Amino acid sequence: MSTRKIAIFDTTLRDGEQSPGCSMKLHDKLLVAGNLEALKVDVIEAGFAIASPGDFESVQAIAAQVKGCTVASLARCLKGDIDQAWAAVCKAERPRIHTFLATSPVHMQYKLRMSPEQVLQQAVSMVSYARTLCPDVQFSLEDYTRTEEAFSWRVIEAVIKAGATVVNLPDTVGYAIPEEFGARIRGVMEHVPNVDQATIAVHCHNDLGLAVANTLAALRAGAGQAECTINGIGERAGNAALEEIVMALRTRHDYFSDLTCGVDTTKIMSTSRCVCSVTGSRVQNNKAIVGQNAFAHESGIHQHGMLANRETYEIMTPESIGLTQSQMVLGKHSGKHALKDRLAQLGISLSEDRLQELFTRFKDLADAKKVVTDADIEALARGLEMRPDAQQKLVFDRFLAATGNTNANVSTVRLRVDGQTVEEVAMGSGPIEASFNAINKMLNLHVTIENFSVSAVTANVDAQGECDLRVRHNQRVYLGRGVAQDIIEAAIRAYVHALNGLLEDEQRMTVNAATLAAANVGGGLV
Numbered sequence: 001m002s003t004r005k006i007a008i009f010d011t012t013l014r015d016g017e018q019s020p021g022c023s024m025k026l027h028d029k030l031l032v033a034g035n036l037e038a039l040k041v042d043v044i045e046a047g048f049a050i051a052s053p054g055d056f057e058s059v060q061a062i063a064a065q066v067k068g069c070t071v072a073s074l075a076r077c078l079k080g081d082i083d084q085a086w087a088a089v090c091k092a093e094r095p096r097i098h099t100f101l102a103t104s105p106v107h108m109q110y111k112l113r114m115s116p117e118q119v120l121q122q123a124v125s126m127v128s129y130a131r132t133l134c135p136d137v138q139f140s141l142e143d144y145t146r147t148e149e150a151f152s153w154r155v156i157e158a159v160i161k162a163g164a165t166v167v168n169l170p171d172t173v174g175y176a177i178p179e180e181f182g183a184r185i186r187g188v189m190e191h192v193p194n195v196d197q198a199t200i201a202v203h204c205h206n207d208l209g210l211a212v213a214n215t216l217a218a219l220r221a222g223a224g225q226a227e228c229t230i231n232g233i234g235e236r237a238g239n240a241a242l243e244e245i246v247m248a249l250r251t252r253h254d255y256f257s258d259l260t261c262g263v264d265t266t267k268i269m270s271t272s273r274c275v276c277s278v279t280g281s282r283v284q285n286n287k288a289i290v291g292q293n294a295f296a297h298e299s300g301i302h303q304h305g306m307l308a309n310r311e312t313y314e315i316m317t318p319e320s321i322g323l324t325q326s327q328m329v330l331g332k333h334s335g336k337h338a339l340k341d342r343l344a345q346l347g348i349s350l351s352e353d354r355l356q357e358l359f360t361r362f363k364d365l366a367d368a369k370k371v372v373t374d375a376d377i378e379a380l381a382r383g384l385e386m387r388p389d390a391q392q393k394l395v396f397d398r399f400l401a402a403t404g405n406t407n408a409n410v411s412t413v414r415l416r417v418d419g420q421t422v423e424e425v426a427m428g429s430g431p432i433e434a435s436f437n438a439i440n441k442m443l444n445l446h447v448t449i450e451n452f453s454v455s456a457v458t459a460n461v462d463a464q465g466e467c468d469l470r471v472r473h474n475q476r477v478y479l480g481r482g483v484a485q486d487i488i489e490a491a492i493r494a495y496v497h498a499l500n501g502l503l504e505d506e507q508r509m510t511v512n513a514a515t516l517a518a519a520n521v522g523g524g525l526v
């Protein structure tokens with residue numbers, strides 16, 4: 001049997017970013033793209049170029065940075081969208097335009113208000129047009145699972161004839177069942193006469209928890225590209241998780257013996273951690289492959305078996321996904337090189353000035369805590385502002401809170417605002433609220449805070465506190481993270497972090513108003 005190499009198409013930066021609260025900034029997206037490149041995925045879907053000037057800018061930056069994999073931008077089936085996608089990816093080593101149109105009766109009738117014939121024509125004409133710009137064009141039949149099969153075959157045949165190099169059959173709403181989905185893909189392979197002239201792809205959502213199972217069934221049935229995201233993030237219940245698909249193919253190579261993929265699995269853990277830290281959303285402890293407990297053996301019987309022979313209960317090794325047990329404990333005597341080495345193992349790369357700042361905070365922490373764990377270092381890195389203090393509008397300086405259960409809570413906070421020292425005092429129902437009120441007072445701000453959480457980084461009483469929160473302002477959401485030995489300080493740092501994002505955005509919005517007008521976002525069909 002000949003082997004087929006499956007293309008791994010990662011859409012963490014496009015579909016993944018659409019998950020609630022997962023919006024990423026340019027710097028974060030470049031960090032994720034760098035990890036995906038090291039992971040050796042075949043295609044990075046970098047964004048939806050026409051969605052906003054920020055999206056355009058990040059697709060363009062990723063296209064310029066990434067070498068060795070294809071960079072795609074999503075575009076609706078409209079000339080203006082396709083032009084914008086091409087403008088964003090044209091500088092890539094291997095650019096791809098990914099355009100889509102819905103083909104299910106419910107979408108065509110209610111969303112598009114188009115007849116099936118109109119949909120077919122629009123798809124053909126826009127794929128042809130995209131091919132005049134870019135040699136690699138992917139077309140997706142949105143809501144394929146609920147599309148009438150005979151109609152889907154006609155559309156697939158027509159877009160391949162028009163020049164589509166990849167035809168994607170998404171389970172947009174997460175409705176498919178593995179056996180049925182596999183049979184439908186087999187039907188495509190059998191009934192579309194020119195199917196051998198393009199790659200068939202699948203893109204499965206996890207609404208019924210079947211995204212990975214559906215993807216694997218489709219690959220067995222002849223699909224050549226799997227679309228997925230790191231940690232399975234994405235719209236609603238998310239997308240098929242890249243790490244689960246890849247590790248299933250590898251671990252069960254006996255079953256998937258004719259399929260291979262080029263992913264370097266030892267980079268899975270570092271990429272997963274990177275996505276967690278830039279989106280601020282962690283994976284559940286029992287998440288397959290990358291969850292905290294995925295390789296933990298708790299019960300006595302299992303531990304006994306593991307000690308006798310790891311294969312008794314271990315179907316894959318932690319090392320195969322890059323989960324190495326660190327032998328060296330970091331403490332107050334560790335130098336910058338040891339810290340840099342450990343950061344590299346954790347998938348964190350920092351510029352020289354960021355590294356220096358992290359090293360200073362690491363030394364402070366090592367003074368207060370004897371043993372600094374990987375989790376501590378990751379938390380410190382997550383808490384770092386992405387740019388040096390000198391470039392931040394707001395910089396935390398100090399606070400003093402008077403707190404207790406019998407008196408009013410008062411906090412005095414001092415920040416540097418554009419280089420000027422500003423101090424305010426305010427009351428609140430607790431010391432954190434009092435501190436936030438003080439900041440609101442000095443900036444004259446009215447924002448909503450959501451998803452406020454404070455957690456301990458490690459299990460001991462001397463643990464660092466890590467605060468995550470979201471600030472909502474004018475229908476936009478800004479993520480804030482702060483880490484400190486004191487939880488009030490961690491919360492203030494997180495709030496300042498989020499507010500810096502907000503203030504930077506407001507500045508950009510004024511600058512970008514002209515760009516937005518020039519982009520001429522046309523009337524939407526989909």
Ligand code: MN
Binds near residue numbers: 015203205234235
């Ligand atoms: Mn999707």
